Amino acid sequence: MKDRDLIFEKSRPGKKGYSLPELDVPQKQDLLPENLQRKNPAPLPEVAEGEVLRHYINLSQLNHSVDNGFYPLGSCTMKYNPKINEDVSRLPGFAELHPYQSEEMTQGALKLMAELEKYLCEIGGMDRVTLQPAAGAHGELAGLMLIRAYHRHRGQDHRKKIIIPDSGHGTNPASVTMCGYETVEIPSDDKGCIDLEALKEVLDDKVAGIMLTNPNTLGFYEENISEVCRLVHESGGLLYYDGANANAIMGYSRPGDMGFDILHFNLHKTFGTPHGGGGPGSGPVGVKDKLVPFLPNPMIEEEDGKYFLDYDRPQSIGRVRSFFGNFGVLVKAFTYIRMLGAEGLKQVSEDAVLNANYIMEKLAKSYHLKYHRNCMHEFVLSGKKQKDEHGVTTTDIVKNLLDHGIHPPTVYFPLIVEEAMMIEPTETESKETLDEFVAVMEKIAKMAEEDPEKLKEAPYTTPVRRLDEAGAARNPILKWEPKG
Amino acid sequence: MNHQFLPNNEESRQEMLKSLGLNSIEELFGCCIPENVRFKGKLNLPKPLSELEARRLLTQIANVNQPASELVSFLGGGVADHYIPASVNHIISRSEFYTAYTPYQAEVSQGTLQNIFEFQTLICMLTGMDVANASMYDGASALAEAVLMASSVSRQNKIVISQTVNPQYRETVQTYARATGLEIVEIPHKDGQTDLEAMEEAIDDKTAAIAFQSPNFFGIIEDPFPISKLKEKGKKTLLISVVDPLSLGVIVPPGDYDADIVLGEGQPMGNPVSFGGPHLGFFAAREKLIRKMPGRLIGQTEDVDGKRGFVMTLQTREQHIRRHRATSNICTNQALNALAAASYLNLMGKKGIQEVAHQCLQKANYLKEKIDALPGYSIPFNGPIFKEFAVKANRPFQEVQKVLVDKGFLPGIHLEPYYEGMDDWFLVCVTEKRTREEMDRFAAGLEGV
Numbered sequence: 008m009k010d011r012d013l014i015f016e017k018s019r020p021g022k023k024g025y026s027l028p029e030l031d032v033p034q035k036q037d038l039l040p041e042n043l044q045r046k047n048p049a050p051l052p053e054v055a056e057g058e059v060l061r062h063y064i065n066l067s068q069l070n071h072s073v074d075n076g077f078y079p080l081g082s083c084t085m086k087y088n089p090k091i092n093e094d095v096s097r098l099p100g101f102a103e104l105h106p107y108q109s110e111e112m113t114q115g116a117l118k119l120m121a122e123l124e125k126y127l128c129e130i131g132g133m134d135r136v137t138l139q140p141a142a143g144a145h146g147e148l149a150g151l152m153l154i155r156a157y158h159r160h161r162g163q164d165h166r167k168k169i170i171i172p173d174s175g176h177g178t179n180p181a182s183v184t185m186c187g188y189e190t191v192e193i194p195s196d197d198k199g200c201i202d203l204e205a206l207k208e209v210l211d212d213k214v215a216g217i218m219l220t221n222p223n224t225l226g227f228y229e230e231n232i233s234e235v236c237r238l239v240h241e242s243g244g245l246l247y248y249d250g251a252n253a254n255a256i257m258g259y260s261r262p263g264d265m266g267f268d269i270l271h272f273n274l275h276k277t278f279g280t281p282h283g284g285g286g287p288g289s290g291p292v293g294v295k296d297k298l299v300p301f302l303p304n305p306m307i308e309e310e311d312g313k314y315f316l317d318y319d320r321p322q323s324i325g326r327v328r329s330f331f332g333n334f335g336v337l338v339k340a341f342t343y344i345r346m347l348g349a350e351g352l353k354q355v356s357e358d359a360v361l362n363a364n365y366i367m368e369k370l371a372k373s374y375h376l377k378y379h380r381n382c383m384h385e386f387v388l389s390g391k392k393q394k395d396e397h398g399v400t401t402t403d404i405v406k407n408l409l410d411h412g413i414h415p416p417t418v419y420f421p422l423i424v425e426e427a428m429m430i431e432p433t434e435t436e437s438k439e440t441l442d443e444f445v446a447v448m449e450k451i452a453k454m455a456e457e458d459p460e461k462l463k464e465a466p467y468t469t470p471v472r473r474l475d476e477a478g479a480a481r482n483p484i485l486k487w488e489p490k491g
Numbered sequence: 492m493n494h495q496f497l498p499n500n501e502e503s504r505q506e507m508l509k510s511l512g513l514n515s516i517e518e519l520f521g522c523c524i525p526e527n528v529r530f531k532g533k534l535n536l537p538k539p540l541s542e543l544e545a546r547r548l549l550t551q552i553a554n555v556n557q558p559a560s561e562l563v564s565f566l567g568g569g570v571a572d573h574y575i576p577a578s579v580n581h582i583i584s585r586s587e588f589y590t591a592y593t594p595y596q597a598e599v600s601q602g603t604l605q606n607i608f609e610f611q612t613l614i615c616m617l618t619g620m621d622v623a624n625a626s627m628y629d630g631a632s633a634l635a636e637a638v639l640m641a642s643s644v645s646r647q648n649k650i651v652i653s654q655t656v657n658p659q660y661r662e663t664v665q666t667y668a669r670a671t672g673l674e675i676v677e678i679p680h681k682d683g684q685t686d687l688e689a690m691e692e693a694i695d696d697k698t699a700a701i702a703f704q705s706p707n708f709f710g711i712i713e714d715p716f717p718i719s720k721l722k723e724k725g726k727k728t729l730l731i732s733v734v735d736p737l738s739l740g741v742i743v744p745p746g747d748y749d750a751d752i753v754l755g756e757g758q759p760m761g762n763p764v765s766f767g768g769p770h771l772g773f774f775a776a777r778e779k780l781i782r783k784m785p786g787r788l789i790g791q792t793e794d795v796d797g798k799r800g801f802v803m804t805l806q807t808r809e810q811h812i813r814r815h816r817a818t819s820n821i822c823t824n825q826a827l828n829a830l831a832a833a834s835y836l837n838l839m840g841k842k843g844i845q846e847v848a849h850q851c852l853q854k855a856n857y858l859k860e861k862i863d864a865l866p867g868y869s870i871p872f873n874g875p876i877f878k879e880f881a882v883k884a885n886r887p888f889q890e891v892q893k894v895l896v897d898k899g900f901l902p903g904i905h906l907e908p909y910y911e912g913m914d915d916w917f918l919v920c921v922t923e924k925r926t927r928e929e930m931d932r933f934a935a936g937l938e939g940v
Contacts, residue, residue, distance in 0.1 A: 011601075011605075011799070013605070013608075013609060013612075014609055014837050015609070015612065018840075022840070023840055023842060023843060024576065024578075024837065024838035024839070024840060024843070025574075025576050025838050025839050025840070025843045027574065027843075027846055027847065027850065027923060028926075030849070030850055030853055030854075031926055031927040031928075032853055032854055032857040032927050032930075033857070034853055035853065035856060035857075038852055038853070038856050038875065039712070039741060039742070039852070039875055040714075040875060042714070042716065042743070043712050043714065043742055043743055043875065044741065044742070044743060045739065045740070045741055045742055045743055045744060046743070046747070048740075048841055048844075048845055049616045049617045049619075049739060049740070049744070049841065049844060050616050050841060051613065051616055051617070051836055051837070051839065051840050051841045051843075051844055052837055052840055052841070053840045053841050053842070054837060054838075054840060056576070056578055056838060059578060059582075059834065059837050059838050060578050060581070060582065062837075063582045063585070063606075063830075063834060064582075064585065066601070066602040066605055066606055067585040067587035067588050067602050068587060068602065069599075069600075069601035069602040069605070070587040070588065070591045070599065070600055070601070070602035070603055071591065071596070071599035071600065072586055072587045072588070072589075072590040072591040073586075073590035073591070074586035074587065074590045075586075075587065078592075080592060080595070083592055083593075085590075085592060087496060088586075088589070088590050089496060091542055091545060091546060093584065093589075094546070095545075095546065095549040095550070095553070097580075098549065098550060098553040099553070099558050099560055099561075100550075100552070100553025100554055100555070100556040100558050101553050101556070101558075101765065101766065102558075102763040102764075102765050103558035103559055103560035103561075103572075103763060103764060103765075104556050104558045104559065104764065104765070104766040105558075105559040105564060105566045105570065105572070105764045105766070105901070106570060106764065106766050106767030107566045107567075107568055107570075107904045108557070108559060108566065108901065109892075109896075112556065112557040113556055113557075113766065114555050114556065115552040115553060115554070115555030115556040116552075116556055116766050118552065118555070119552050126536055129534055129535050129536060130534060130536075132530075141628035141629065141632070141768070141769070141825075142628065142821075142822075142823050143822075143823075144820045144821055144822050144823070145628060145632070147820065148670075148820055151670070152666065152669075152670045155670055177811040177813075177814050177817075177822075178811075178820050178822055180814040180815035180817075181813070181814060181815060181817040181819070181820035182820040183815060184815045184816070184817070184820075185639070185667075185670070185671065185819065185820050186670045186671070187670055187671045187672055189815075190814075190815045222523075227523075228523045228524050228525075230525055232525070232528055233525070233527055233528060256524070257534075258530065258533070258534050259520055259524060259529065259530055260524050260528050260529060260530050261530050264528060264530060265528045279496070281586075281589045281590050281827075282589075282590070282591065282592040282593075282823075283588075283589050283825075283826050283827030283828075284588050284589065284591045284592065284593075284594070284603040284606075284826035284827055284830065285592060285593040285594070285603070285625070285787070285823045285824055285826035286626070286628075286769075286823040286824045286825040286826045286827065286828070287768070287769030287825045287827060287828060288823055289769075303666070304662075324666055324669070324670075325662050325663070325665055325666035325669070326631070326659065326662045326663050326666060327632065327663060327666055327667075328628055328629050328631050328632045328663055328768075329569065329570075329629050329630065329631040329632075329657075329659045329660070329663070329756070329767060329768070329770075330570075330659070330766070330767025330768060331766065331767055331768070332767075332768055333768040333769035334765055334766040334767055334768050334769070335765045335766075335768065335769050336768075336769055338549070341549075342545055342549055344536065345537060345539070345540050345545055345548065346496075346539060346540050346541075346542070346545050347494065347496070347539055348536050348537060348538050348539030348540075349533050349534035349535070349536045350492050350533075350539060351492065351494050351496075351539050352534065352536070353534070354492045354494065354497060355496075355497070357516045357520075358497055358499055358504070360516075360519060360520070360523075361499075361504060361507050361508065361516060361519065362499075362507070364507075364511055364519060365507040365510060365511065368510065368511055369510075381519060381522055381523055382523075383523055405596075406598070409596065409598050409599055414596060414599065415595075415596055417595075420811070434496075434497055434499075435496060435497065435498060436498065437498035437499055437503065438499055438503040438506065438507060440498075464795075466598050469598040469599055470598070470599075470601050471597070471598055471601055471794040471798050471799075471800035472598065472794040472795050472796055472798070473598070473794060473795050474597050474598070474792050474793070474794045474800045474801075474802050475792045475793055475794070475795075476597075476792065476802050476804070478792050478793070479790040479791065479792035479802050479804040480790070480804050480805055480806075480807075483781065483788070483790050483804055483805060484790055484791040484792075485608075485611055485622050485623075485781075485788055485789070485790055485791075485804075486608070486611050486612040486615050486622065486623070487608070487609070487612045487791075
């Protein structure tokens with residue numbers, strides 16, 4: 008029996024979970040004018056320390072996580088998160104460093120960030136990197152602001168169109184809108200790559216740039232990438248690389264060499280920092296020389312072995328958040344890169360790609376594969392066959408995975424594959440785990456033939472079963488309220 | 492190469508290649524990546540380190556820093572050194588929480604989902620608002636998102652913002668505004684508080700929102716009631732209030748003065764200062780604005796057996812469904828930092844949040860009076876303060892700082908970079924962690940400069 012009550016339902020008057028020293032200064036009245044005082048205390052719960060702990064430990068056990076099972080969530084790169092990173096990011100020299108301390112007192116932190124910038128430049132083939140953006144989507148927004156600033160500087164602010172393939176991540180068009188740009192979507196060709204003819208048709212002097220993921224969300228390396236870059240540059244646009252899938256190419260191909268002008272990395276995907284249940288991430292943005300003047304303030308510079316923060320950058324887009332970035336995450340990514348080095352990162356990509364191809368070929372026997380050719384680090388399987396033949400949907404299939412202790416792939420994305428299941432095993436899963444996954448998927452395919460009705464009711468063994476999402480949206484209950 | 496993070500050995504790799512009909516990994520990459528974009532060299536990175544070497548290196552780097560905890564810190568400015576109950580770190584160290592991702596599969600994410608639902612509730616309790624989201628990147632970007640949201644709700648373009656709002660927040664708003672074409676009008680301060688007359692003058696039919704902060708960047712608790720009244724001068728003008736969450740233990744909550752959007756930096760709730768991040772922004776609003784809110788929302792529902800459960804809801808606002816028509820591009824939030832904040836609030840509880848706020852208020856005022864009495868220093872502003880206050884010295888702050896650091900203190904934040912003509916001014920922050928003895932020594936240190 009798991010205790011599932013809300014913390015508020017466990018509250019009893021007078022209990023407490025903290026202790027503070029007694030106030031050691033003479034207490035003064037009238038420090039707050041009457042009208043500025045809080046009349047009714049915030050009704051926070053009253054619970055003892057051990058009860059709070061038990062509450063959260065019980066909650067934690069309702070989660071699936073990388074540390075308790077396979078998590079092939081496509082494009083999210085749910086790889087193992089090394090434990091040393093958790094330890095070192097908590098060292099007092101990092102965790103207890105205040106962002107308003109002087110440069111003299113924070114040389115270690117500044118050096119770490121400057122070094123990490125160099126590594127990311129090298130891996131991405133870029134000239135400079137800002138570590139400020141807090142997540143991938145935040146990096147995209149900053150990157151688009153850089154594109155805007157670049158064109159504006161050149162008197163080309165009439166360029167308002169950003170091209171995005173129909174396989175692009177949903178964040179791409181959302182970021183485009185936030186930046187005052189409009190999205191122009193282009194279709195993929197029959198091999199799942201950018202349709203060059205469709206691209207040529209939309210290229211004109213209104214184009215500010217193009218946002219691409221490479222390998223794309225189907226898991227394919229864009230084979231015409233050089234030509235795409237040439238065409239976009241020729242029309243005066245810039246190329247933005249969404250680094251969501253960078254785990255596939257480390258040491259094998261660099262966005263800067265492909266011809267991209269801007270990229271963002273997701274440190275929480277490629278460089279092993281934990282996803283935290285949905286943040287904190289980190290989305291550093293790298294650029295080629297021509298865009299460096301526009302990068303957010305401040306940049307970290309070095310002179311005679313001394314690091315400093317440079318705010319004297321008049322063309323900068325400004326800051327996109329407080330301080331210097333999700334520093335604690337940067338410490339983890341730095342440590343990860345140092346423990347793997349060039350050879351290790353290359354091996355990471357090799358194993359990630361090999362793992363994906365291995366299960367793709369096995370699963371192609373029992374499931375539909377719209378594009379059947381070698382993939383990179385992920386591939387998109389389809390539940391079309393099961394749906395057409397047995398009325399079993401992709402949702403039904405993946406809900407059955409839950410009963411086997413496996414987290415489902417990303418589903419119904421990309422939109423161009425019917426009943427899509429986007430599967431990314433990552434390099435930190437063993438062949439044994441992959442074989443087990445394949446066996447479970449085959450078993451489900453068989454059940455779809457033999458007992459489809461049973462599949463449609465799954466999951467059976469999870470802490471809760473299928474939830475009424477429509478009801479939740481129709482009648483939103485977004486907080487707990489006391490009864491009566 | 493075999494590595495502790497990589498579970499496949501050579502034998503497994505060979506078997507997998509064989510099952511694909513390939514002889515080498517090179518064949519696999521060779522058929523995917525065109526020759527002209529193949530990286531031929533070896534990445535120029537330092538050689539791989541063992542775990543021991545990595546730990547040694549990172550410890551060395553950390554030791555080059557002189558963390559605030561080794562000195563007596565009076566640094567604030569939105570991020571401050573508050574008490575963090577020991578259990579908070581143990582809770583966020585559960586790998587079922589930190590190695591999970593966005594709760595796309597609700598059936599196996601109830602831990603994350605219920606926690607966010609509780610976090611939303613706690614933020615509503617604290618702020619007195621109707622709804623709160625699952626968190627934002629930080630206070631600064633939360634304000635930028637609030638401004639965009641207000642513009643979208645009112646379909647107006649002008650934002651009136653007080654200069655007593657944290658300068659980094661205003662810089663962030665300016666960055667977002669330049670990209671989206673919003674007009675930002677900054678209102679100067681008068682005696683350390685928003686110049687109400689100037690603010691009133693700036694508000695017109697085109698004003699989407701008024702944004703102010705209380706306690707403001709100078710630490711002063713601004714009277715929110717007259718500011719709230721200024722909304723009436725606009726047409727659909729919204730009131731955006733930036734608050735220190737801990738101050739709400741003693742200060743009137745924004746729900747009591749008709750704020751429309753409330754946000755702030757959540758670091759003081761259970762998160763270490765960590766050189767400025769990762770922290771979290773919290774974000775709350777009135778019910779009628781729900782569908783325009785950025786960020787994730789978690790709602791309560793039932794499963795097929797009638798059991799209570801939680802799901803991501805109102806996702807039609809979000810980028811993965813709505814694409815270019817989304818209310819914001821935010822997808823992840825700062826879930827683990829929000830978990831720290833929620834556990835902090837649950838541990839502190841109804842009494843603790845009041846006590847912490849009371850101690851900040853009392854101690855900050857104690858030190859303020861003490862410094863005011865020192866020769867060579869004055870307290871330039873009159874308003875009531877919560878945990879921070881501005882000090883004016885009779886010499887440039889750099890000189891004060893140098894002497895005080897040598898004595899083991901971080902005396903505060905220099906105000907000149909943010910407010911012109913304040914070269915002698917600095918901002919002092921006193922949390923519940925400071926003791927009377929530390930403050931007395933600090934005052935003596937200041938006197939000795």
